[in-house]
Amino acid sequence: MNKLRQLIISTTASLMVFAMGTFGYMFIEKWDLMDSIYMTALTLGSVGYSEVHPLSFNGRIFTTILIISGVGLVMYLAGVVVQFVVEGEIRAILGRRKLDKSINRLKDHYIICGYGRIGRTLCRQINEESAQIIVLEKSEELVPVLEKDKMLYIQGDASSESTLIKAGIHRAKAIVTALATDTDNVFLVLTARQLNPDIYIMARAGSQNVKSKLLAAGANRVESPYDVGAVSMALKLLRPSVSNFLDIALSRKQRAIQIEEIRISPKSKIINIMLKDSGIRQNYNLIIIAIKKKDGEMIFNPSFETFMEEGDTVIAMGRASSLKQFNEELNPQ
Missing domain, CATH: 3.40.50.720 (NAD(P)-binding Rossmann-like Domain)
Known part of the structure; x- marks a missing residue:
């Protein structure tokens, strides 16, 4: 934004100087508009061409003032434009490279x-x-x-x-x-x-x-x-309480209660242990809704004698903090 502001200010100032130069030659030398514009462009551009018409004493003084005040401003504008373009391109290239590095990781x-x-x-x-x-x-x-x-x-x-x-x-x-x-x-x-x-x-x-x-x-x-x-809308119409509960449990915005699926890793301490002996209810105050076996079988509301095996996925419900602790138990580092 600072570069853009500099570009706008310097462009506006350059246009004002150009307009002042044009009208200055028209007023002092009594030239027509085209000759005045051309002479102003020659002066500010410092190209070294000869005058359009011979200058009077006042015209030479005005040209000197125009060179001192305007040429530096025009050069500054050119520098801002080049910097604006180059830095914009460099920023885009560096931004893309940063994205590519993040993607590769x-x-x-x-x-x-x-x-x-x-x-x-x-x-x-x-x-x-x-x-x-x-x-x-x-x-x-x-x-x-x-x-x-x-x-x-x-x-x-x-x-x-x-x-x-x-x-x-x-x-x-x-x-x-x-x-x-x-x-x-x-x-x-x-x-x-x-x-x-x-x-x-x-x-x-x-x-x-x-x-x-x-x-x-x-x-x-x-x-x-x-x-x-359509299914979600029908559920909200027919069973609004169930729908509201699921919205809360499945949303990450509400930290009070959530439903999570956690895979049992080979390092877990509850492998080949029955649900009643796992201490899940006592230690974490979680409700086990279902257990998905490695072969894809889904056991809903598993009995207390259900064995938990490596590779099973436990679907549990409870507080977010308790689910996090339970996940660390099933997947120790």
Whole structure:
């Protein structure tokens, strides 16, 4: 902003000096407008051309004053313009390099393809839990929005192999395809699965017909924003209390109670121990809603004799501080 202010002030001052020079020659020498403009330009530009017409004594004094006051100002304006342009380009280059370095350091991150309404809302939700996000967006118009939101991003075609590789797809934990059309999302899923057979892919579907195609292309999960929104609205109408409870439990804004999923690591002390002997209820005051086994079986409201094994995922509900302590217990450093 300081450079921009200097540019505006120096430009305005230079134009005022130029106008004063023009009208000065018209008044003192009685020249026409074009000759006065030309003479002023020669004087301020210091190009060394001869006068348009022979100058009178007063005209020479005026020209001397114009040279002393105006040439330095014009040179200063030229310097500000060059500095403004060069520093702007350098700043853009350095900013891009800083972004690239941050992207190259990412590991187990989330790649969000598309920064429209869905992509932007998704990034906000993930940001509450993890800052390991990179956005791939094709539209140049959304770059200022990405910079305003302080997102790591690559401006380019998300379905391009080079763009995905630059985004670190081989190191990524998951990728979300939230492009505008189903065709683009299907092609993106195919490309992503080819580059990284193990990555988790969540795809956006605009219609029911394309869900099977996205799954066949390699998506692990397909979601339709319209279906999800309709289900949420119906739940709020039919079971408002349940909906309010879930909003509180699943939101990171309310720290009183949350629902969390925690994977049991090989270093955990509760491996092969029954739920009743784990001390979860007594030590952490948590409610175990379900346990997802390694084979994908989901045990809801597990009995007190359920064994917890390595690789199981525990879905627990309780205070955020208690969930954090429990996570440290299941995943010791």
